[in-house]
Amino acid sequence: MRTLIITGASKGIGFKTAKLFADDGYRVINISRTVAADSRIENHSIDLSGPDAETITRTLLDDILEDGVLSLVHNAARLINDSAADSITADFRSMLDINVVAPHILNQILIPKMQPGSSITYIGSTLSEKAVANSYSYVVSKHAVVGMMRSTCQDLQGKQIHTSCVCPGFTDTEMLRTHVGEDQEILDSIASGSTFGRLVQPEEVAETIKFAATHPVINGTIIHANLGQIEN
Ligand SMILES: NC(=O)c1ccc[n+]([C@@H]2O[C@H](COP(=O)([O-])OP(=O)(O)OC[C@H]3O[C@@H](n4cnc5c(N)ncnc54)[C@H](OP(=O)(O)O)[C@@H]3O)[C@@H](O)[C@H]2O)c1
Incomplete structure (x- = not known):
């Protein structure tokens, strides 16, 4: 059976993605702190920025997942307002933990389980390729995601596993509404x-x-999903 492992499918883009794969007959495994309200989705409550995230996630996935054709989607993320001048180091580290280190941990656990035909899809942002003021930690982390995707592409040569980075524009989710009101x-x-x-x-x-x-x-590429942004 084809399997989707997705982070942050309790809401927003991740939830819609999990439903779409479930509609197509995939086994769907979600990792987030709260649950996705769909009985077809297997929910596992893990704080991916917590100190024990790697141990807990490894134990969980070793228990419930055999080697197979896996679609891994790194979707969970946080967005805060900060700037190069005032970003608090603890907040910066926490942003990197969820937006960058969590995908790294899942890659370490899951790449060895991936058979040919598997994929790793990163979720970036318009801010993976440009910066705006007062989104410092987020911009840094979303640029890092693109580097991770490009390195993944090169490092998995010959394994028949492909990768890409989907970069949404302003999308109507809780993240956006919390950010802008x-x-x-x-x-x-x-x-x-x-x-x-x-x-x-x-x-x-x-x-x-x-x-x-x-x-x-599309291996190794960035795909923007933003309806075309007007350039000023
Ligand atoms: N919305 C936009 O305008 C926009 C634009 C560009 C890029 N994106 C990207 O698209 C992706 C999805 O965003 P969204 O708008 O759907 O956001 P969202 O509605 O806020 O959902 C974020 C998801 O991440 C999970 N999450 C956050 N912190 C977590 C943690 N510490 N441990 C585990 N899970 C955690 C949340 O689950 P729990 O709260 O249940 O843990 C939730 O399921 C993100 O990568 C985001 O950066 C969004």
Whole structure:
């Protein structure tokens, strides 16, 4: 049976992605702190930024997962407002733990279990390739994700495992609404930055992730899912 292992599928883009794979008959394993409300999804509650994340995750996955064709999607992430001048080191480390170190840990555990036909899909951001003010830790971590994807591509030569990085634009999820607030004027202003004049829907990103995870020809590439951003 084909298996999806995804982080952060309790909500947002991850939840829609997990549902899409489940619709297609995949076994779906989610790792997040809270659960995904869909009985087809196997939920495992782990704080991926916690001190014991590596031990807990390794024990769990060794127990429940045989070698096979695996689709691994590194989706869980945090976003905070900070800047190069005022970022608190503990917060910076915590951001790297969830956004960068957790994918590294899962790669270490799962690559040895992956048979040909498997894939590793990273979730970046528009901010994987550009920076804006006051998103310092997030920008740093999302640039690192692209480096990890490119290294993964090179290091897995000959293994028939492909990788890519899907970079969503402004997508209507809890992450965005927590970051910018619920003020409709602000949301409209953000939406007007895309050539379609609206926010990306999480289902649209989920479909892009499914495509990336199942098409080896895109190995090593970045795929933007942002409806076309208006350049000023
Ligand atoms: N929304 C956007 O506009 C946007 C734009 C660009 C890129 N992205 C990227 O898209 C991905 C999904 O974002 P989203 O908008 O769907 O975010 P979201 O709705 O906030 O969901 C984030 C997911 O990450 C999980 N998570 C966060 N901290 C965790 C931790 N310490 N341990 C385990 N799981 C944790 C959350 O689960 P629990 O809370 O249950 O732990 C949740 O399922 C992220 O990589 C994000 O950077 C989003």
